[in-house]
Amino acid sequence: MAEKPRLYYFNGRGRMESIRWLLAAAGVEFEEVILETREQYLKLVEDGSLLFQQVPLVEIDGMKLTQSRAILSYLAAKYNLYGKDLKETALINMYTDGISDLMVLTMGCYSKPPEEKEKEIKFILEKAKNRYFPVFEKVLKNPGQDYLVGNKFSWADIHLLEVILMVEELCATVLSEFPLLQAFKTRISNIPTIKKFLQPGSQRKPPPDDHYLTTVRKVLAS
């Protein structure tokens, strides 16, 4: 029996959360090693587990993987969530890379000092509503299109749902002008594996708080 993938990261979202989403959506059980001390991190560095001295680290299929975008592509391909041919994969990459840009922007606001936060949130919402969400609303307009690519559930759908929920945490009504995205959100949230992940008690992590940010800085001595 194959071992479960093992995820090494802090007790929070960061760059590991999208990996948790993808594994959960694919119905793959995984273990987590939570990093809380600098000693734990240094041990991973010393034993050569971290190719570029960075986490996330995922142990899977006998390998020690770092670089979240590399890990996500591997998992998407492995679990058949990467399209049926090169062109569908290209489309999924175009969508997920754009979504990732919005995710990085959104995550960034949590570490801003209070006086900058409001301005930053405004900037994020403006980009979400004017640049990113319209793209996917338009894709979903195509008749009979329940999913973003090839009318089949793929990593692009998982990644889009993740970012929608992240932005909604900043503004609950951000989808008010996007009826197709609202329907998409409901539909994808109801997929059994995803529904389970969205329930309390799952391995999904909450938004960053001060404790998380402090721990990260302490562990990475940054």
Added chain:
Amino acid sequence: MAAKPKLYYFDGRGRMESVRWLLAAAGVEYEEEFLETAEELQNLIKGGKLLYEQLPMVEIDGMKMVQTRAILRYIAAKYNLYGKDLKEQLLIDMYVEGMRDLYDIIMLLPFALPEDQEKNLSIVAEKATQRFFPVYEKALRDHGENYLVGNQLSWADVHLLELILMVEECKSGVLSAFPKLQEFKSRVSKLPRIQKFLQPGSQRKPPMDDAGLEAIKKIFNLEKGLLVKHSGLVLYDF
């Protein structure tokens, strides 16, 4: 006969340069349309040609592709530069992603303050020799082949050579402690398609000069500080 890929960008390196390298390594001829004014960029946006209103954009195989990583992955897969199986592809991705931090720092150097230039160049050299080059030196040594992954040229090799040359433009002699990387640089530079790309008259672009920097600022209407602020370079390693 299939149309040649067409690259839409300004006349400079930026994020399109990796695409030029990869197409050259694949032996694929391509055309370029150079944007010179903010108006030309707006026209592309208004014409609905840029998915996220951003460049680079590459017209290829009937698609208008954006997002550099997506473009590079498509080219790598199509032209057999992405390994022979999923595990090799993964390794290539890890190596390429690992180069990204250093690559982005160098790419954004022209936008830093002139008085910080010398300090920045030292930082680049230090990061390259302390953090990045040791990884690839070890990878080449452990793997024991002529290439980083498997036994044929891949996107990882092309990108590493590109990065090495960029670092050397910042500070010469950075490879002095890395014999495997020196051999690698020499060997890969001599591959016919790459050798051709490295010669004057190819579509390879020079480093940015002051005139180029002014042009970029006009085309992209950059707010001072915005580029670096939102480049993702702000330490979001975690």
